[in-house]
Amino acid sequence: MKRAFPILAVLTACLLIYAGYQALIVAPTDALQGDVYRIIYYHVPSAWTAFLLFFINFIASVQYLVRAKPSTKRAANWIALAIGIVGLVAPFIPVVAQQLPAGMRPSAIATTIVLIPVFYFAIGKWFPGQALDVLAVTSAEVGVVFCTVVLVTGPIWARPVWGIWWAPGDIRLTSTLVLWLIYVSYLMLRRFSHSAQTHMLAAALAVFGALDVPLVYFSIWFFRTQHPQPVIGGGGSIDPRMLQVLLLNWLAFLCFAFLVCWSRYRLEALHREVEEEQALESLNGVPQ
Amino acid sequence: MSSLWRLTLATLAKDIRLEWRSKDALNAMLFFSLLVVVIFSFSFDPLAEESRHIVGGLVWVAFLFAAVVALNQTWARELRNQVLDAYRVSPAPANALFLAKVLGNFIFVSLLEALMTPLFVVFYNLHVLGPAWQLIPVGLLGTWALVVNGTFFAAMSVRTRSRELMLPLLLFPISIPAVLGMVAGTTAILTGNNPAHFYIVLLLTYDVVFTTACLALFETVLQAE
């Protein structure tokens, strides 16, 4: 297992270099924005990666909270299953399909929603007990790093293209900022709390954060409809060649994120081992 | 269910009695609130026309800081007298304690707001252009939003280093949609430019979601430390 790491690191580096080359040289220049638009090949994949990591943290936190009692664990399993079934079927029902935003295929939505229980059960199986908490802190920390990249590259992109660093009503950037704040507060809680059950408290905070995100999104959305703001990040359809390069960069960053998470995970495991040794030593007293 | 309420009200009555006997915290908070309003009136020049657009934000920022100072006191007494340990081993539902604390904080913070509001009206020469009665639901729902999460996070912070600092660090990010609702709603009502209905619905949704979450998870937090 450990020997795979250097090999994967080299492969990932090659992939990142290739994806970067595609982003900077091969991808066509945007008609309106010129070459500056190429920032999206770093900005958008970092955002998707950060959201994925925060999602993993949320799943791990829920798993950690419900495992305390068998009844809650069973209830949570059923809810996850229900979400999967509803998500698989609902987008194809005509009444629901009409409500979907234009351009989103039902199969894409179904796939995305089905991933929720898939992640839930996979994480529950592969990370038993305390490993859930190690996964939680890992995904939160690496998620914050990627989210920082998003928040730094966003304004750097906005300034030359729209002339402003920041628009308070820009829904995506502002929601990302709030998500970043929530997870930084999560990391602060873990650092400052020395209770025996810090992990449970942090897991509860992660659930609160997850509940907050849709509320943030809608509150800013409505605020913006009342106070029209410049839309940073653009909407509309994307050139298929650009989409290809975007997805390639996302793959490269996912591999990179995986390696960073793996390192952080090992670090956390090592940290707990050291803490255990220290506790044992203090219990045994000073050796003669 | 009724035993939950009886316990809640009993705990609330005890808290109010204790607070009333030593009015220190109450007096200090009142003076703090007055100071905040005065400082703000020096920081932001209150000319009549423009002030209406910014006062919504100013008022709620002032309320937010006053609320944090009040919330930090929430569990101090319980911590000093090992009440939390007693609660943990008793068969009493943890939510009764939580609800009592939230209601107590709600009453207290509402009192502060009721005292600060006329001061703001005076210093900023406020004249409400929209439907003034809507300020009441915005005020009540907004205060509940701050207080319910604040009481919960105060309990979370109880055994952390820098306890007083931890509370705003945890509370502010999560409260952002509620703050947006409060500020935008108040501004909408003061200026009369747009309807505040959505913000009231937003605050109501926020309150329902997070009151449920707090009640569901408070037992975990109480056991946790």
Place this chain on the structure above:
Amino acid sequence: MNAVKFLYAAYIATWTIHALYIGSLVRRSARLRRQLKELDESSQR
């Protein structure tokens, strides 16, 4: 073109952030390994 400077800035900023984080991981790992070694040595004594 002036705007391209922002492109370079964004790419440099991205990798700087990642480098700083990975650097902190390396530092923390080294410190923990040292602590573990010290603990092993002191328990053997």
